[in-house]
Amino acid sequence: MKLEDTNKAVQQYVASIAFDQRLYRQDIEGSIAHTKMLAKQGIIAESDAETIIKGLDSIRVEIEQGKFQFKIELEDIHMNIEARLFEKIGDVAGKLHTARSRNDQIALDMRLFVKEEASKTIDELKKLQRSLVELAEANKDVIMPGYTHLQQAQPVLLAHHLLAYFEMFQRDKERFYDCLNRTDVLPLGSGALGGVSYPVDREFVARELGFSKVSTNSLDAVSDRDFVIEFEASAALTMMHLSRLAEEIILWSSSEFGFIEIDEAFTTGSSIMPQKKNPDVAELARGKTGRVYGNLMAILTIMKALPLAYNRDMQEDKEGLFDTVDTLHSSLKIFAKMMKAIKVDVNRVREAIKRDYLLATDLADYLVKKGLPFREAHSVVAKLSEYAVNNHKSFHELSLSEYHNFSPLFDEDVYNITLESSVAARNIVGGTSSQQVEAALTRAREILRGACPGEPKL
Numbered sequence: 001m002k003l004e005d006t007n008k009a010v011q012q013y014v015a016s017i018a019f020d021q022r023l024y025r026q027d028i029e030g031s032i033a034h035t036k037m038l039a040k041q042g043i044i045a046e047s048d049a050e051t052i053i054k055g056l057d058s059i060r061v062e063i064e065q066g067k068f069q070f071k072i073e074l075e076d077i078h079m080n081i082e083a084r085l086f087e088k089i090g091d092v093a094g095k096l097h098t099a100r101s102r103n104d105q106i107a108l109d110m111r112l113f114v115k116e117e118a119s120k121t122i123d124e125l126k127k128l129q130r131s132l133v134e135l136a137e138a139n140k141d142v143i144m145p146g147y148t149h150l151q152q153a154q155p156v157l158l159a160h161h162l163l164a165y166f167e168m169f170q171r172d173k174e175r176f177y178d179c180l181n182r183t184d185v186l187p188l189g190s191g192a193l194g195g196v197s198y199p200v201d202r203e204f205v206a207r208e209l210g211f212s213k214v215s216t217n218s219l220d221a222v223s224d225r226d227f228v229i230e231f232e233a234s235a236a237l238t239m240m241h242l243s244r245l246a247e248e249i250i251l252w253s254s255s256e257f258g259f260i261e262i263d264e265a266f267t268t269g270s271s272i273m274p275q276k277k278n279p280d281v282a283e284l285a286r287g288k289t290g291r292v293y294g295n296l297m298a299i300l301t302i303m304k305a306l307p308l309a310y311n312r313d314m315q316e317d318k319e320g321l322f323d324t325v326d327t328l329h330s331s332l333k334i335f336a337k338m339m340k341a342i343k344v345d346v347n348r349v350r351e352a353i354k355r356d357y358l359l360a361t362d363l364a365d366y367l368v369k370k371g372l373p374f375r376e377a378h379s380v381v382a383k384l385s386e387y388a389v390n391n392h393k394s395f396h397e398l399s400l401s402e403y404h405n406f407s408p409l410f411d412e413d414v415y416n417i418t419l420e421s422s423v424a425a426r427n428i429v430g431g432t433s434s435q436q437v438e439a440a441l442t443r444a445r446e447i448l449r450g451a452c453p454g455e456p457k458l
């Protein structure tokens with residue numbers, strides 16, 4: 001290979017412009033704030049600052065209008081913008097990079113980016129929670145089988161089941177708030193690694209850019225990507241929750257369950273089997289979760305054992321983050337819409353619990369109330385259940401004398417045990433009774449209005 005070819009190959013290998021052009025807005029915003037500060041501190045002339053800022057503004061317009069030519073030989077977004085600034089305003093452009101390094105510049109761009117994306121995510125999570133609350137409210141009285149091991153266990157309200165996801169997404173929101181809070185630190189002023197030797201005003205730049213704090217160790221500030229990892233970890237958890245919801249939607253919409261119908265807009269037909277309505281959106285969210293996990297593993301591995309301070313390895317933080325951001329946003333948005341449009345087939349849900357064996361716990365509790373120790377009651381009802389199953393009868397179809405074969409403690413009032421009474425009995429904080437679920441819905445609505453004391457503030 002000729003040296004020239006080698007140079008080209010290296011140039012391509014180290015360039016990030018193909019993907020970090022996505023940070024142009026943050027880069028320009030950061031440069032403008034930096035320039036204003038340089039002028040305010042008398043480090044550059046006011047008139048030079050004006051020229052630089054005007055130039056940067058017009059570059060932003062060029063990029064937004066698709067007129068900007070990104071050049072691979074200029075490596076990254078910082079150099080591409082700076083080179084264009086030289087073309088536009090001449091040598092004054094050379095003053096922009098005073099008291100700054102690309103190391104603190106990229107740390108800044110990334111923090112601005114993650115802050116924005118975290119707050120967008122919180123918004124999207126809220127919208128998804130709202131859809132869940134609406135679906136729960138529209139089906140407030142529906143009793144469904146609750147499962148453990150995917151076996152019918154006890155009756156629960158469908159609304160209670162849906163609100164379990166509300167809780168998961170609430171914790172996700174808290175994690176993104178938390179991530180946002182730790183990302184909210186200005187790294188600019190750290191220079192290449194040891195700080196800068198000019199009388200900069202870091203607090204001013206922080207205020208200009210909406211940061212509430214400035215970093216307190218320059219070495220850490222340029223080599224820290226914890227905030228990227230935290231975002232990706234929070235995203236991985238959120239996707240894990242989405243994948244569980246996706247799985248239930250897939251199961252529930254199958255012909256075997258038939259509990260729900262997904263709006264056609266979110267399904268696709270089969271090219272060969274005309275009866276099919278495939279839950280592709282849910283399946284893809286389940287699948288994309290794997291990609292998001294992969295990105296998290298990648299950034300953790302990239303950062304592992306890196307010596308201080310900046311190392312070029314860190315440039316590899318971007319593509320995974322961007323991919324996670326895009327996957328997360330699109331998944332949350334589409335789920336908020338899909339959940340809103342779900343139709344519950346109340347008859348099919350009822351049908352699934354016609355054989356009322358999931359009242360076994362309540363029968364055992366009944367015997368306990370009549371004085372039997374729980375373990376004995378459990379064993380009596382286990383035998384009773386086996387008998388009922390073998391004779392193809394529901395509990396309520398058994399005669400009192402059949403009940404008496406298992407325990408003399410059974411009485412006429414055993415027939416008062418119904419799906420409804422079972423649900424109503426669980427009237428304990430966090431339980432599935434209508435009263436508790438009503439309270440949970442009220443709390444959920446309060447959280448969505450932002451009036452809940454537990455809600456972290458931005």
Ligand code: ARG
Pocket residue numbers: 016020076102103106310312314315316
């Ligand atoms: N493109 C680089 C990155 O994304 C920017 C910082 C480069 N700094 C350097 N000294 N080469 O990490």
